[in-house]
Each structure stands twice: as C-alpha cells, then as structure tokens.
Amino acid sequence: xxxxxxxxxxxxxxxxxxxAIAISGDRIDDSPPxxxxxxxxxxxxxxxxxxxxDVGKFSEVSARHSxxxxxxxxxxxxxxxxxxxxxHLDYTCxxxxxxxxxxxxxxxxxxxxxKSKLSPEDxxxxxxxxxxxxxxxxxxxxxxxxxxxxxxxxxxxAPIRMWWFAELIDVRSPxxxxxxxxxxxxxxxxxxxxGLAPHALFTASKNLYQRCQEAGxxxxxxxxxxxxxxxxxxxxxxxxxxxEFMKNIGRDMRDCGHETPLALFLGAHGGHVLPKxxxxxxxxxxxxxxxxxxxxxxxxxHVAHSPRxxxxxxxxxxxxxxxxxxxxxxxLGTDSLASNESLSLFAEMRAFQRSEPESSPEKIFEMVTxxxxxxxxxxxxxxxxRPGFRAxxxxxxxxxxxxxxxxxxxxxxxxxxxxxxGRTQSIQSPAAGSV
Ligand SMILES: [Zn+2]
Numbered sequence: 001x002x003x004x005x006x007x008x009x010x011x012x013x014x015x016x017x018x019x020a021i022a023i024s025g026d027r028i029d030d031s032p033p034x035x036x037x038x039x040x041x042x043x044x045x046x047x048x049x050x051x052x053x054d055v056g057k058f059s060e061v062s063a064r065h066s067x068x069x070x071x072x073x074x075x076x077x078x079x080x081x082x083x084x085x086x087x088h089l090d091y092t093c094x095x096x097x098x099x100x101x102x103x104x105x106x107x108x109x110x111x112x113x114x115k116s117k118l119s120p121e122d123x124x125x126x127x128x129x130x131x132x133x134x135x136x137x138x139x140x141x142x143x144x145x146x147x148x149x150x151x152x153x154x155x156x157x158a159p160i161r162m163w164w165f166a167e168l169i170d171v172r173s174p175x176x177x178x179x180x181x182x183x184x185x186x187x188x189x190x191x192x193x194x195g196l197a198p199h200a201l202f203t204a205s206k207n208l209y210q211r212c213q214e215a216g217x218x219x220x221x222x223x224x225x226x227x228x229x230x231x232x233x234x235x236x237x238x239x240x241x242x243x244e245f246m247k248n249i250g251r252d253m254r255d256c257g258h259e260t261p262l263a264l265f266l267g268a269h270g271g272h273v274l275p276k277x278x279x280x281x282x283x284x285x286x287x288x289x290x291x292x293x294x295x296x297x298x299x300x301x302h303v304a305h306s307p308r309x310x311x312x313x314x315x316x317x318x319x320x321x322x323x324x325x326x327x328x329x330x331x332l333g334t335d336s337l338a339s340n341e342s343l344s345l346f347a348e349m350r351a352f353q354r355s356e357p358e359s360s361p362e363k364i365f366e367m368v369t370x371x372x373x374x375x376x377x378x379x380x381x382x383x384x385x386r387p388g389f390r391a392x393x394x395x396x397x398x399x400x401x402x403x404x405x406x407x408x409x410x411x412x413x414x415x416x417x418x419x420x421x422g423r424t425q426s427i428q429s430p431a432a433g434s435v
Contacts, residue, residue, distance in 0.1 A: 050422025081140025081392035086304035086333025089130035138415035149187035195220030302375035307351035309335035361405035
C-alpha cells in the first residue's frame with residue numbers, strides 16, 4: 001500500500017513535499033468490513049506487516065512499488081502518530097469534577113473522594129472513553145499509568161498502542177511492597193508492553209521503589225517526582241499541608257526534613273548512576289542544589305511534562321530549556337482529566353508554546369513523537385516516518401506556503417485520518433456526555 005500526501009513530516013530532515021510512503025501489507029486486511037481480527041490472528045502477522053518500507057517523493061515511491069494500492073490524502077500533511085508520555089486513562093471520567101484547588105493536598109483529598117464513588121466498571125468505561133478521545137486527537141501510543149493493573153486484561157484489543165504502567169502505592173502497608181510488585185507483574189503480563197510506576201516518594205516506600213527497579217531489565221519505570229511546592233516542603237522542611245496529611249494517615253515521616261525530593265530519589269537509587277533510565281513525570285519544583293545534582297548524574301532520565309496540568313495546579317515555571325541543555329529528554333503528556341480538559345497532545349503543544357514562545361515548533365513536535373518514542377525505548381520503531389518503523393500515522397490539513405511545524409502546533413481540530421500498525425482506523429464519536 002502507498003500513502004501519498006502534500007507533505008510528509010518524516011522527522012528525519014526536511015519534510016518531503018508531494019511525498020509518499022509504502023507500507024508492507026498483510027492478508028488480514030482482506031477480512032470483511034467490520035470484522036475484527038482475533039488476537040491470535042493479529043499476532044500471526046509477519047513481523048514486518050504494518051511497517052513502513054519506503055519513504056520519498058510520490059513519483060519515486062510509486063515507481064518503486066508499482067501496482068500497489070494508493071491512498072491519496074490530498075492536501076494534507078502526513079505525520080507520525082502522537083505519543084502521550086504521561087497519562088491516567090482511569091480518570092477520564094473525572095473531567096471538570098475537581099475545581100482548581102489552592103492546595104495540591106486538597107486536590108489529593110478531592111480526587112480520593114471522587115475515586116471512592118467509582119466501581120471497576122466505571123474505570124473500564126473511563127479507559128474506553130479515553131481511547132476514543134485520544135484517537136480523535138491523533139494519539140497512537142500512550143504511556144498510561146493505571147491504579148488497577150488487574151483491569152488491563154479487559155483491553156486485549158486496545159485501539160491504541162499502550163504501555164501499561166502499574167501505579168503502586170504502599171503508604172498504608174509498606175511491609176507488602178514485594179507482594180504488590182509481584183501482583184502487578186502478574187497482571188501486566190496480559191499486556192504486550194508494560195512497566196511499573198511507584199506513584200511518588202510520598203506514597204511509595206524506598207523498598208517499593210527498589211523492588212520496582214529490580215523487576216527486570218525489560219520492565220520500564222516511571223514515577224511522579226518534585227511535582228508540587230507542598231512535596232518540596234514535606235521532604236525538605238518536614239512541614240506544610242502534604243506533610244501533615246501524610247503524617248495523619250500514618251506514613252513513616254523519618255525521611256522528611258533532610259533533602260529535596262530529587263536528592264532523596266537519587267539517593268535511593270544509587271546516587272549519580274541510576275541503574276535504569278526512568279521516565280520522571282513533572283520535575284516542576286527544583287532548587288539550585290537539585291540542578292547541581294542533575295548536572296552530575298550520568299543517567300540523564302526522561303522527563304514527562306504536562307503543560308496544562310502544570311497550569312491547572314499553578315506550579316513553579318517548568319525549566320525545560322535548562323533541563324534540555326543538561327541532556328534530559330523532555331516529552332509531553334496530558335496527565336489525567338482530573339487536572340486537565342482533554343486528551344489532546346496538540347493542546348499540550350500549544351500550552352507549552354505559550355509558556356516558551358521561543359521554542360521552535362519542530363522541537364515542540366519532537367516532544368510528542370521522537371522524544372517519547374525514545375523514553376519508551378522505541379527509538380527504532382516509533383516517532384518517525386522511516387523504513388523499518390511501524391506505520392502509526394496521522395494526517396492533518398495544511399496550507400501551502402506556511403511553516404509546517406507551526407501549522408502542526410497550531411492545529412486545534414480533530415484528526416480525521418489515522419493509521420495504526422498499517423491499518424486505517426475509524427474515528428468514533430465520543431460516547432454521549434463524555435466531552
Ligand atoms: Zn500523573
């Protein structure tokens with residue numbers, strides 16, 4: 001199959017005008033319309049099915065692959081599908097349920113109250129609504145943290161390429177860390193791609209972090225770190241609302257009053273040489289001594305920044321340029337709809353651009369393509385349009401004579417053409433009331 005578009009943003013050098021790509025086909029596409037191939041059938045596809053085999057000018061690609069079916073996207077730009085580096089689809093149903101709170105700790109109280117009203121069925125509906133919405137906004141891959149890893153087996157045919165991270169909290173039972181990790185790994189095995197997410201330093205014990213880190217070299221790791229001023233106050237000063245809240249629920253507070261959250265995290269994980277390259281969400285609240293540590297550490301981890309959730313909470317300005325200069329790989333994520341309005345990464349790119357107008361649109365687009373692909377260790381399969389990469393693609397309208405990446409960041413519609421793993425996808429309307 002050949003897909004032609006007015007311009008192709010390969011993420012490898014200049015976009016190709018009147019470009020095209022060739023995609024390796026598979027027989028399953030011939031199944032009757034509406035039928036969904038079984039999991040076994042999907043898994044039996046050859047390894048190369050659904051991958052990009054050629055990229056170039058339309059005239060060249062069509063000559064090299066004569067006789068192939070051609071999909072002409074007309075005056076559109078063909079782009080790599082977007083990758084959300086930090087999301088919690090569990091809470092898609094909490095959109096606009098929690099008004100902006102002055103205190104991060106009050107927000108935690110509020111989300112806990114909302115969660116207490118939800119059943120496992122509600123979470124399944126919430127996650128499915130999240131899939132639909134993310135697709136409408138051109139997202140083809142999500143790094144998703146779930147507090148309910150046992151629900152993952154309910155989504156064997158997720159329409160989005162998922163990395164499921166089991167979010168783990170042992171604050172009320174720190175002696176059960178080993179058991180929690182074992183249960184999470186067992187549940188995650190039904191997923192193709194997975195990882196572990198000790199929630200945050202204030203809810204996950206040092207023991208839990210270490211057990212996650214020891215879970216195997218292929219298990220990806222993510223966590224929330226240095227998100228709020230209240231987290232900084234709790235760890236550095238042993239005071240403030242989060243400190244009081246956690247103390248009251250029985251947390252062992254002996255790790256408070258000494259170090260910043262970042263220093264504590266690095267200290268618990270081998271100091272300057274992290275044995276694994278974590279995906280660290282947030283890093284909003286950093287001191288000058290933190291930056292000195294970040295300069296020294298040899299394993300420059302990945303950073304997931306959520307611009308609109310950041311604005312919702314009113315955190316300190318995110319120091320993206322400083323982190324980038326130190327060698328950190330910055331990615332964008334939506335976070336959950338308990339602190340955001342939608343699952344649109346285009347809206348995240350615009351929010352990022354508002355806070356850092358000097359950033360080039362191309363660099364911003366890399367934060368939802370190339371950079372998160374690398375964070376998920378998929379730098380050789382996702383995030384670019386290149387032979388050998390998966391055919392996860394989207395198309396958006398673009399106008400002649402405009403800067404392509406500027407147009408991409410400015411795009412605020414819904415994506416009406418999307419391909420995942422070499423198959424065009426239908427874009428469903430969201431379930432009533434979900435938006
Ligand atoms: Zn989060």
